[in-house]
């Protein structure tokens with residue numbers, strides 16, 4: 640996965656009503672490993688890898704690649720949001736920023752993912768004005784499909800991959816559906 644482009648990184652931590660979004664720090668390691676090794680989190684992402692394997696791969700000092708946000712609630716990591724420039728598994732995705740999101744199961748169903756993703760999209764629109772963001776998710780992943788719709792992603796197409804139907808959507812800053820949330 641490539642760098643996002645000419646953005647300021649690490650970012651000034653973004654504060655929303657309930658959350659803080661920031662670059663990953665060494666103290667996030669345990670919770671981050673728990674997120675990557677969670678079978679529930681990876682139910683629609685091809686399954687989780689064994690914890691020992693994830694532990695070997697996650698460095699003690701975090702990578703500094705742009706567009707990777709830790710979502711913090713009361714000082715603890717509850718999720719991870721990624722904006723990466725896709726290398727093009729679909730022609731429409733080539734060269735565009737792609738949004739991905741992973742939250743710990745105990746943080747689901749409280750609107751944290753929507754609050755955090757809106758803030759990240761708002762940040763992105765400020766850093767790279769006018770650039771669209773794309774997103775792909777399994778159609779069977781109902782919470783993810785609902786989140787994509789809430790964030791204002793519009794369907795571009797559906798396709799089959801990894802033995803399942805995938806939904807591919809696009810978000811354009813300022814388009815209808817973009818809530819245009821203001822980050823505090």
Ligand SMILES: CC(C)(COP(=O)(O)OP(=O)(O)OC[C@H]1O[C@@H](n2cnc3c(N)ncnc32)[C@H](O)[C@@H]1OP(=O)(O)O)[C@@H](O)C(=O)NCCC(=O)NCCS
Pocket residue numbers: 679680681683684738739740741742743746747748749750751752753754775776780782783785786789
């Ligand atoms: C996809 C995922 C991030 C969605 O998380 P989520 O918590 O369901 O998403 P939201 O933040 O939108 O919150 C959803 C619910 O919180 C409820 N909620 C409770 N309190 C709320 C509040 N104060 N404000 C807003 N919503 C609130 C909402 O009603 C909403 O339910 P609805 O969608 O039925 O209306 C989560 O399921 C996940 O991490 N899954 C595993 C990883 C994954 O599959 N990622 C997709 C890769 S592309």
